[in-house]
Amino acid sequence: MSILERFAATRHLDDDVLAGIWSAAATEGCPATNPHLTSCAHCRSRYSALAEWLDGLSVEAHAEADEAFPPERLAAQQAAIFRRLEALEKPARVIAFPRTTRPATTSQRFARRWIATAAAAGLVIGLLAGQILDLRHRLGGPPTAQRDPVQIVTRPTVARQFAVQPASLSDEALFYGDYGDAELGARSARYMPELDEITPRARDDFDRNR
Amino acid sequence: MAGAQPAGLPSREADSAAASAVKGLQADGRHAEARERYTELVARHQRRASRIAFHYLRDAAEADEAVQDAFVKAYSHLSTFREELPFEVWFTRILINGCLDRIKARTRRERWLVPMPESPGIQREYTERVAGPGPSPEAHLLAKERRQQLADALSRLPERQRTVFMLSHYQGCTSREVSALTGLNESTVRVHLFRAIRKLRTLLAAEPAVELGDKRRVNP
Numbered sequence: 566m567s568i569l570e571r572f573a574a575t576r577h578l579d580d581d582v583l584a585g586i587w588s589a590a591a592t593e594g595c596p597a598t599n600p601h602l603t604s605c606a607h608c609r610s611r612y613s614a615l616a617e618w619l620d621g622l623s624v625e626a627h628a629e630a631d632e633a634f635p636p637e638r639l640a641a642q643q644a645a646i647f648r649r650l651e652a653l654e655k656p657a658r659v660i661a662f663p664r665t666t667r668p669a670t671t672s673q674r675f676a677r678r679w680i681a682t683a684a685a686a687g688l689v690i691g692l693l694a695g696q697i698l699d700l701r702h703r704l705g706g707p708p709t710a711q712r713d714p715v716q717i718v719t720r721p722t723v724a725r726q727f728a729v730q731p732a733s734l735s736d737e738a739l740f741y742g743d744y745g746d747a748e749l750g751a752r753s754a755r756y757m758p759e760l761d762e763i764t765p766r767a768r769d770d771f772d773r774n775r
Numbered sequence: 776m777a778g779a780q781p782a783g784l785p786s787r788e789a790d791s792a793a794a795s796a797v798k799g800l801q802a803d804g805r806h807a808e809a810r811e812r813y814t815e816l817v818a819r820h821q822r823r824a825s826r827i828a829f830h831y832l833r834d835a836a837e838a839d840e841a842v843q844d845a846f847v848k849a850y851s852h853l854s855t856f857r858e859e860l861p862f863e864v865w866f867t868r869i870l871i872n873g874c875l876d877r878i879k880a881r882t883r884r885e886r887w888l889v890p891m892p893e894s895p896g897i898q899r900e901y902t903e904r905v906a907g908p909g910p911s912p913e914a915h916l917l918a919k920e921r922r923q924q925l926a927d928a929l930s931r932l933p934e935r936q937r938t939v940f941m942l943s944h945y946q947g948c949t950s951r952e953v954s955a956l957t958g959l960n961e962s963t964v965r966v967h968l969f970r971a972i973r974k975l976r977t978l979l980a981a982e983p984a985v986e987l988g989d990k991r992r993v994n995p
Binding site for chain 2: 581585592618638643650
């Protein structure tokens with residue numbers, strides 16, 4: 566044995582070396598084997614103290630975990646695992662989404678479909694008829710403006726002794742005739758007194774009732 | 776019951792035999808028998824699994840859920856289990872991954888939550904306790920403080936060191952098993968364990984000094 570080796574063998578082990586020896590022993594699962602430890606009582610006692618401290622940590626940690634998991638809790642846990650395993654193998658139950666409060670019967674659905682079809686058909690027929698009438702009107706039907714003039718007869722008023730002249734113009738000719746704006750304005754102004762005369766008044770009714 | 780446990784086999788071999796039997800029963804579609812047989816494995820590993828989950832999560836309810844999830848997951852993925860690996864190692868890996876996922880989820884959740892102040896019921900706990908044959912309130916309190924210090928010190932370790940320390944020291948796994956569990960090299964496992972012990976010694980030895988230092992700073 567060289568002087569250096571002898572010196573190393575007699576020198577006390579530091580904490581890191583002791584921790585290294587302990588961790589090597591722990592990971593290999595066998596007791597610590599170090600030549601210095603077998604010969605040096607001081608280091609052996611320090612190593613024992615370290616091992617004791619670490620074992621204390623382990624015991625403390627296990628005690629804490631065992632307090633949190635008493636046998637009753639473990640039994641409940643086992644039952645829960647078993648239940649979950651059972652549920653794992655059962656097919657999932659599909660719950661239908663509640664669409665209507667009353668289930669729709671087949672006849673109701675059939676009737677609803679007919680209503681929709683009839684409405685759609687009516688709409689189409691109405692549109693077609695409208696188009697045909699419009700076409701006929703454009704091609705040769707009598708124009709709306711040349712209808713027979715409407716005779717507007719008003720009752721003679723009591724208060725004013727006016728004889729109401731029958732209007733010889735049709736409504737459409739009056740309002741939608743081939744006049745320009747200015748001419749229409751002039752003609753409208755001309756007819757205004759006549760319109761005013763044929764308009765019944767509340768006062769006339771009042772006088773008549775009296 | 777199909778595939779009864781062979782007598783006199785060590786627990787690891789018995790585990791492998793039970794796992795293979797469950798796998799076979801599942802493949803045959805005999806699910807009720809498979810579940811019955813799996814209960815054996817559950818009973819054998821439940822306590823150990825609960826300890827591991829509790830050391831990781833520090834919450835009994837969450838650890839309970841993590842253990843349940845791990846057993847259910849292991850059962851439903853048993854077809855992927857390879858017999859050359861011990862069932863214990865395979866299952867522990869599932870459990871640890873589940874615990875780490877839960878820790879990550881908790882960290883994300885706590886980022887958005889404000890912690891509630893401690894309820895007065897916890898402070899009254901010791902005064903309301905009646906005398907009994909168990910440890911005295913003082914001993915209970917001291918043990919609780921010690922455990923809290925140890926848990927704090929463990930939580931300050933880097934994740935790998937913590938995992939290696941817990942598996943090899945608390946669970947008694949060898950470096951080969953820890954290597955299989957964590958995917959680390961065996962020599963790396965030894966280094967992590969050594970560093971974990973050294974750091975724990977420093978942290979636990981420095982704990983009272985740190986508290987004193989804090990008090991002095993607050994009340995000069």
